[in-house]
Amino acid sequence: MKNPVIFKRYVECLKDILVQSFQDKAICVQFLYGLMVLGLGVLATIALPFLLKKIVDTFSSHASSGFTLVLIGYGLLWTLNQASFHLRALFTYKIEQRITFVLGLKVLSHLFHLSHGYFLDQKPGAITNVIRRAQRDVPAIVLGLFFHVIPTFLEFLGALILISSFYSLKYSISLSCILGAFFVYTALSMKSALKERQIANEVDKAAEGIVVDWLSNHEAVRTFGRWDYALSFCREELQKREQAEVKFISNLSLSRLGQTLILGIGLSLQTFLIGQDVSRGILSVGDFVLFNGYILQFIIPVSILGHVTQDVKKALLDMKGIIEILLTESQIKEAPSPLSLQGESFLIEFKDVSFKYQTYPIFEDVSLKIKPQETALIIGPTGTGKSTFAKLLMRIYDPNHGEILINNTNLKEVSFRSLSNIIGWVPQESYLLNDTIQSNLLFSLPEATTKEIEEALEKASLLEFVRKLPEGLNTFVGDRGLKLSGGEKQRLALARLFLKQPKICIFDEPTSFLDRNTELTIQRNIETYLPHMTKIIITHRPFMFEKADQIITLEKKGILIKFPQTYMQKPFLSSNSTTSHLKFQRHSGDQQC
Ligand SMILES: Nc1ncnc2c1ncn2[C@@H]1O[C@H](COP(=O)(O)OP(=O)(O)OP(=O)(O)O)[C@@H](O)[C@H]1O
Ligand SMILES: [Mg+2]
Numbered sequence: 001m002k003n004p005v006i007f008k009r010y011v012e013c014l015k016d017i018l019v020q021s022f023q024d025k026a027i028c029v030q031f032l033y034g035l036m037v038l039g040l041g042v043l044a045t046i047a048l049p050f051l052l053k054k055i056v057d058t059f060s061s062h063a064s065s066g067f068t069l070v071l072i073g074y075g076l077l078w079t080l081n082q083a084s085f086h087l088r089a090l091f092t093y094k095i096e097q098r099i100t101f102v103l104g105l106k107v108l109s110h111l112f113h114l115s116h117g118y119f120l121d122q123k124p125g126a127i128t129n130v131i132r133r134a135q136r137d138v139p140a141i142v143l144g145l146f147f148h149v150i151p152t153f154l155e156f157l158g159a160l161i162l163i164s165s166f167y168s169l170k171y172s173i174s175l176s177c178i179l180g181a182f183f184v185y186t187a188l189s190m191k192s193a194l195k196e197r198q199i200a201n202e203v204d205k206a207a208e209g210i211v212v213d214w215l216s217n218h219e220a221v222r223t224f225g226r227w228d229y230a231l232s233f234c235r236e237e238l239q240k241r242e243q244a245e246v247k248f249i250s251n252l253s254l255s256r257l258g259q260t261l262i263l264g265i266g267l268s269l270q271t272f273l274i275g276q277d278v279s280r281g282i283l284s285v286g287d288f289v290l291f292n293g294y295i296l297q298f299i300i301p302v303s304i305l306g307h308v309t310q311d312v313k314k315a316l317l318d319m320k321g322i323i324e325i326l327l328t329e330s331q332i333k334e335a336p337s338p339l340s341l342q343g344e345s346f347l348i349e350f351k352d353v354s355f356k357y358q359t360y361p362i363f364e365d366v367s368l369k370i371k372p373q374e375t376a377l378i379i380g381p382t383g384t385g386k387s388t389f390a391k392l393l394m395r396i397y398d399p400n401h402g403e404i405l406i407n408n409t410n411l412k413e414v415s416f417r418s419l420s421n422i423i424g425w426v427p428q429e430s431y432l433l434n435d436t437i438q439s440n441l442l443f444s445l446p447e448a449t450t451k452e453i454e455e456a457l458e459k460a461s462l463l464e465f466v467r468k469l470p471e472g473l474n475t476f477v478g479d480r481g482l483k484l485s486g487g488e489k490q491r492l493a494l495a496r497l498f499l500k501q502p503k504i505c506i507f508d509e510p511t512s513f514l515d516r517n518t519e520l521t522i523q524r525n526i527e528t529y530l531p532h533m534t535k536i537i538i539t540h541r542p543f544m545f546e547k548a549d550q551i552i553t554l555e556k557k558g559i560l561i562k563f564p565q566t567y568m569q570k571p572f573l574s575s576n577s578t579t580s581h582l583k584f585q586r587h588s589g590d591q592q593c
């Protein structure tokens with residue numbers, strides 16, 4: 001954390017999380033209860049050895065006044081001490097879970113606002129790994145500091161004050177030296193343990209990313225019969241993780257062994273010193289018990305303190321991943337005061353738009369208009385940028401140069417919500433949630449009624465299929481919809497659009513998995529049920545061809561050419577075949593496919 005910007009972000013991030021967690025009054029009350037039992041616990045810890053001394057001294061002097069009271073008091077204090085520890089755990093657990101919740105939500109909300117490009121460079125497993133680790137460890141920063149570090153210091157300070165007020169200074173000095181040596185050693189040994197932790201974190205993140213990736217591609221693994229190949233990849237990653245974790249734990253265990261040795265040596269020296277003074281008659285047997293009590297009493301919290309300090313450092317390290325996510329800014333930003341698009345029909349305009357992926361140019365100075373309620377077909381060879389055209393329109397990417405306007409408003413000025421409200425998209429590959437058919441539909445219009453859902457399914461030619469399913473709308477579609485056929489997935493994506501009824505409809509190869517008859521039914525339903533929408537249809541098939549107001553062809557060179565229908569010879573469809581190609585001629589006479 002040498003970088004002050006990163007450090008500032010750590011502090012800001014922790015502050016945000018704490019402020020949000022403690023906004024709830026119930027959590028503040030838990031915290032106060034925690035403080036109360038903490039205070040009682042500290043007092044009991046300091047008082048216990050004194051009571052023990054009193055008991056032993058009373059035994060030695062055979063005095064009996066108030067002895068019963070002291071004996072009962074000792075038992076009560078011990079119970080209070082132990083109970084305070086467990087009660088503290090109960091109260092802090094609730095706070096810990098709230099911090100975990102707030103942290104998770106904060107990161108997720110940031111992630112959902114990041115641009116598509118960020119996710120293309122990440123493995124989902126690696127992202128969840130970072131979140132999970134931070135959620136597990138970050139509460140340790142807050143609670144560890146508050147409920148372990150501070151009380152142990154208070155207890156130690158209290159004991160030191162008592163010892164130095166009643167006994168010679170040499171006892172408190174020797175006690176301080178033992179603990180001083182312990183903490184110096186802890187700080188030094190922690191450095192190398194934490195370096196190993198950092199390496200182990202990176203390895204763990206990479207391993208999880210790769211394993212999750214292979215698991216989500218299990219179909220490909222199976223169809224290619226490459227279990228061994230997949231397993232060898234996973235094995236390598238898991239092995240790296242095993243080695244990194246073992247290295248970290250060995251380092252940590254050695255460091256903890258060193259801590260125990262220091263405390264052990266300290267205890268022996270102190271016992272020897274006090275024992276000598278008892279035999280010389282300088283101290284009583286009760287004093288011996290008192291010192292011994294303090295030392296033994298401190299050894300456990302101090303060694304826990306050593307662990308907690310290490311946990312706090314480890315948690316700070318785990319937070320690094322979260323800070324990296326929170327520091328990532330979206331490449332696609334919403335305007336500070338975004339506009340909302342109003343109206344029933346929308347004009348789309350590309351003005352001198354240029355776009356490239358990294359260094360790979362897709363569009364150069366493209367200008368075109370798609371008028372309200374028009375149907376525009378986008379065709380062209382594979383890889384020429386048809387889907388990219390749609391993504392630019394939805395602001396998944398921004399052009400490098402030029403403007404994209406809807407009703408004369410630059411998309412960069414429009415609010416994300418407004419844009420997603422007016423645009424509906426049937427993507428080339430359907431994105432389905434691992435949930436029921438109904439949930440997948442409600443995703444596009446949460447307030448839709450069952451009747452509306454059924455109507456949308458009917459328009460997408462899917463209602464009959466859904467009705468035949470034993471669970472009907474409540475049928476689970478499986479991971480990414482793998483329990484459905486390609487055509488069913490596609491029609492479910494179409495049903496989402498029919499349900500939403502957006503003012504601008506983008507269909508990216510919406511019927512590529514459908515037979516010609518179903519395709520014609522869908523075509524008719526689009527004409528009937530989405531008549532006034534501005535429609536953009538990306539296709540390699542004769543879909544909606546006769547209905548298009550304009551046909552936009554993308555060429556390999558990345559230049560966009562507009563073909564009003566009048567410029568074309570009649571489309572040549574090898575009509576009854578599902579593998580038919582679109583053919584038309586440019587006005588220059590070039591043949592395109
Ligand atoms: N995120 C990305 N980063 C880099 N290159 C990309 C990215 N997305 C797409 N491309 C490349 O840009 C080109 C255009 O992609 P796009 O998906 O728009 O093609 P398409 O015309 O829709 O093709 P198809 O007909 O096969 O669907 C392709 O060569 C593709 O490899
Ligand atoms: Mg495409």
